[in-house]
Each structure stands twice: as C-alpha cells, then as structure tokens.
Amino acid sequence: MRFFQAILLTLLSFATADDVIYSSNxxxxxxxxxxxxxxxxxxxxxxxxxxxxxxxxxxxxxxxxxxxxxxxxxxxxxxxxxxxxxxxxxxxxxxxxxxxxxxxxxxxxxxxxxxxxxxxxxxxxxxxxxxxxxxxxxxxxxxxxxxxxxxxxxxxxxxxxxxxxxxxxxxxxxxxxxxxxxSAHLLPTDAAYPFQHFASSSTGHVLTVDIDGQIVWEKDLGQPIVAMYLLQNDGLHKLRYTVIGRESMERLITPVFQNTNTIFRIRKQRIRLSKWLLSITDYWGDESSN
Structure with missing residues (x-):
C-alpha cells in the first residue's frame, strides 16, 4: 500500500508548466x-x-x-x-x-x-x-x-x-x-489573469502568488492535487499550476507549533518569492511558451 502511494506521488511530480494553460476571463x-x-x-x-x-x-x-x-x-x-x-x-x-x-x-x-x-x-x-x-x-x-x-x-x-x-x-x-x-475549455493564455498557482507534489498545499511574486494566499487541502480549474458562467476552464517538491513548498511557509503538532501558514506580511522559485516558471507572462 505504501509502495503504491509513493509511486502515485512520484507520478504527480511529473507535471510541468506545459501540461496545462491559463484560463481566459x-x-x-x-x-x-x-x-x-x-x-x-x-x-x-x-x-x-x-x-x-x-x-x-x-x-x-x-x-x-x-x-x-x-x-x-x-x-x-x-x-x-x-x-x-x-x-x-x-x-x-x-x-x-x-x-x-x-x-x-x-x-x-x-x-x-x-x-x-x-x-x-x-x-x-x-x-x-x-x-x-x-x-x-x-x-x-x-x-x-x-x-x-x-x-x-x-x-x-x-x-x-x-x-x-x-x-x-x-x-x-x-x-x-x-x-x-x-471536461474543460482549453483557451489561450490571458495575461489579465493576475495569479500563478503552485501545488505540492506530495501534500495538499496550494500556494497562490501575484504577478510581482508576492504570496496572496495558501491552503492545505489534505490530499494531493490533480487538477485546477476556474468555474465561470460557461463552465470549467483549465487553470495553469506548477507542481513543486514538498521541501520547496515548506521553504515558502512558516512553521508554527501548537502542542505537539506542526502546522504551516503563510507569514502575516506579504513576502516576495525567491528568485530560484520564479526561475522554474520561465513561461511567466510569455504566451509563446504555450
């Protein structure tokens, strides 16, 4: 059982920026x-x-x-x-x-x-x-x-x-x-969409940043993420996101200790993402890469 869970999490980490595209609005x-x-x-x-x-x-x-x-x-x-x-x-x-x-x-x-x-x-x-x-x-x-x-x-x-x-x-x-x-509409990139999404390859953490590389919000959904969409009046639109490793995700969030459990949350102040993280999304704002 644990062997198959490990393999599935590994397969989730194979996703790249080219797998999905931004939704139009x-x-x-x-x-x-x-x-x-x-x-x-x-x-x-x-x-x-x-x-x-x-x-x-x-x-x-x-x-x-x-x-x-x-x-x-x-x-x-x-x-x-x-x-x-x-x-x-x-x-x-x-x-x-x-x-x-x-x-x-x-x-x-x-x-x-x-x-x-x-x-x-x-x-x-x-x-x-x-x-x-x-x-x-x-x-x-x-x-x-x-x-x-x-x-x-x-x-x-x-x-x-x-x-x-x-x-x-x-x-x-x-x-x-x-x-x-x-089913989802696969529409061309719309530069007006102001956010970029990152998901952990092995946990349910999803991280959203703006075009300046600043963290907007973070959520732990408790299960690995397999797809993201925008729900609009005409249905689902495929939403781009980037899969990153667990350690990379944890470097972006602050540990907070409560009793014997460790939980993670975003720092209260908005922080700028490190250059090493932005470098893995070289398609940012470049429609030609899609």
Missing amino acids: QGHTFGTVLVSTIDGQLRALDTFNGRQKWALKEAPVLRAPKAIKQGFTFLPNPQDGTLYALKEGALKKMPFSIPQLVHLSPSKDNEGVLYAGNKKDVWFGLDPETGSKIETLSSMTAERICPANKARAIFIGRSEYHLSMFDTKDRTRTWNATFTDY
Whole structure:
C-alpha cells in the first residue's frame, strides 16, 4: 500500500508548466477556483483570498488495483491517466493513456494483451454559490434535483473511463482501472489573469502568488492535487499550476507549533518569492511558451 502511494506521488511530480494553460476571463471576472484532489473532492476557493466556499464529494479520481502481479502491474498517473508498466523494479511509460486505450478498444498489443473499455459521460448542473447539484444528465437518465434553481445552474461534464486488460498468455493475470476527468475549455493564455498557482507534489498545499511574486494566499487541502480549474458562467476552464517538491513548498511557509503538532501558514506580511522559485516558471507572462 505504501509502495503504491509513493509511486502515485512520484507520478504527480511529473507535471510541468506545459501540461496545462491559463484560463481566459471575460470582463476580468475570474470566477471561482475549483481544485480537484485525488480523493474525489472538488473544492471551490475564492480566487482572491483562498477561502473555501463549498466542497463536492465525488468518487476518487483513480481506482486501480494495489496488489503487485509479477510482470503485469500498471501504475496510472491520476492527473491525466497516463500509464506506466512496472517491470523488474523499473517504471516504463506506456504509449497510450487510459482514455486513449478506451477509445481504441477492443484492441490487442504485440505482447498478446487484450484491452476492453467503456466510457460513461455525465453532465451535472451545479449551483455556483452552494455547490449543490441541481440537475444530472446522461445517456441513461435525467434527474432534476431542484427545479427552482435551474436558471442558476452551471453545467460541468465528467467522463469516467473504465479499462480492463487481459494477458492471453496467462489468463489469471488481469488488470482493471477507472479514471475520471472533468471536461474543460482549453483557451489561450490571458495575461489579465493576475495569479500563478503552485501545488505540492506530495501534500495538499496550494500556494497562490501575484504577478510581482508576492504570496496572496495558501491552503492545505489534505490530499494531493490533480487538477485546477476556474468555474465561470460557461463552465470549467483549465487553470495553469506548477507542481513543486514538498521541501520547496515548506521553504515558502512558516512553521508554527501548537502542542505537539506542526502546522504551516503563510507569514502575516506579504513576502516576495525567491528568485530560484520564479526561475522554474520561465513561461511567466510569455504566451509563446504555450
């Protein structure tokens, strides 16, 4: 169990600045920051102070076996469903992700592994002020939970990818996984968005700074972060963030001791980020790098 947790946290640290892009805004109304964590929580945070408005509990982003099968163990990246094969103690990136294999199924690779998958799409209408589900739409059913609030609903698309793998050389070796992703608009960089976000690779810390490199707010969500969005009137917009190591994150926050527990918070005064941190985001303000 601990081995797989360590591997998943390592995969989270593979994210780079090129993986996601800034969201566009209209009229400088940035909306609400939504943070998706590996346990399935979707948390709404105030863009300007990080205060949590509400939280929505969904199924975990990734569900996969934890047992190791000799020669038939696979580790998915919870950020995008990329697959890694564990062979002879080494990780090897596979050519296709879980969503891609689902789209290609039924298929068979050169080593005799069979792939079968299916995709389930759901739209749910969300009250942006409370996080309550107002309406759920899918190919199978339509459920209206609160018709009176329908006019306020913002619709968010969610896709579940179910993948099964079978080894034709050894029928006892099978592998099943489910990866969940939210649909989001991928819009060009908007230089008017005033913040840059940093997330810890192994904890739930998220740090927000302004264009001058000064810390605006910090939040500990308790679970590793797999995606960030802006919730606007037309739905979700992918939000850029940079993954940094735990030690780097802790260097930016001040330890405060309460009883026997150590907690972390931002210094009361606004502090300027060190040059070494800004240097890892050389794309800052440069649209050509996207």
